[in-house]
């Protein structure tokens with residue numbers, strides 16, 4: 441198993457996602473002899489997981505069943521151990537697209553945090569790209585590096601434990617794209633420019649407050665970045681529900697000729713499915729500020 445390549449069978453050391461139902465999943469590290477407790481009973485790794493196909497329906501000891509899924513960056517974002525605030529798929533999808541990431545891209549990121557965005561970047565830039573990720577909190581940097589190795593993407597990423605605002609990304613003139621998710625991104629903008637290729641590239645900064653955005657935009661303009669724009673991505677999930685609609689009675693435009701030509705009764709109705717947008721929406725996460733470094 442790797443987060444950037446699909447494997448058919450579950451092996452010892454793999455990460456698997458146990459799907460217990462909608463909005464109920466958990467990650468497990470598969471180990472010979474280990475057991476995982478679920479509300480449907482115990483899953484025995486040696487018998488129930490190792491050697492089975494990803495996607496298998498596994499019956500637990502109390503008779504209930506779960507699906508065992510291959511990990512993906514999307515599932516990891518929903519299941520990872522939170523060490524920090526993380527980015528979610530709605531923002532990540534936009535970031536990946538607007539930074540123009542593709543296989544082979546070289547990306548610099550700070551901070552690494554819980555590695556939610558990092559896993560999505562790694563899947564996109566594999567198999568020939570590289571991610572340089574900078575995190576100044578030592579335990580977070582070490583834990584992220586350990587997870588990248590466990591998820592078999594360690595060869596695609598270099599984790600540096602340093603302050604990006606003071607020491608930069610540790611590489612110069614190599615990046616196609618830079619991503620910042622730190623409290624004072626304006627202090628890292630000069631380093632972002634220096635780490636990018638001479639032929640230019642794209643930068644993105646995520647900030648929850650508009651005052652942070654204002655300072656970052658000024659710093660980007662001062663450093664010669666162009667096409668600066670800020671957006672906020674809001675997810676609107678529609679609920680499916682059944683409704684009863686009255687059938688309109690348009691009357692008859694011709695006189696009734698036979699007794700069977702009956703008009704639509706005035707109380708006729710039809711049952712149909714429809715969707716409604718939420719009355720309350722999940723609130724603001726943050727602003728995404730994008731800019732382009734032009735070729736020099």
Ligand SMILES: C[S@@+](CC[C@H](N)C(=O)[O-])C[C@H]1O[C@@H](n2cnc3c(N)ncnc32)[C@H](O)[C@@H]1O
Pocket residue numbers: 524525526527550551552553554555556557558574575576577580602603604605606621622623
């Ligand atoms: C909100 S978290 C990043 C979450 C990450 N984008 C994710 O999706 O999991 C911000 C991280 O930046 C780190 N950080 C803050 N300032 C930093 C700096 N100057 N240099 C390096 N890391 C920094 C923090 O320790 C924290 O782990």
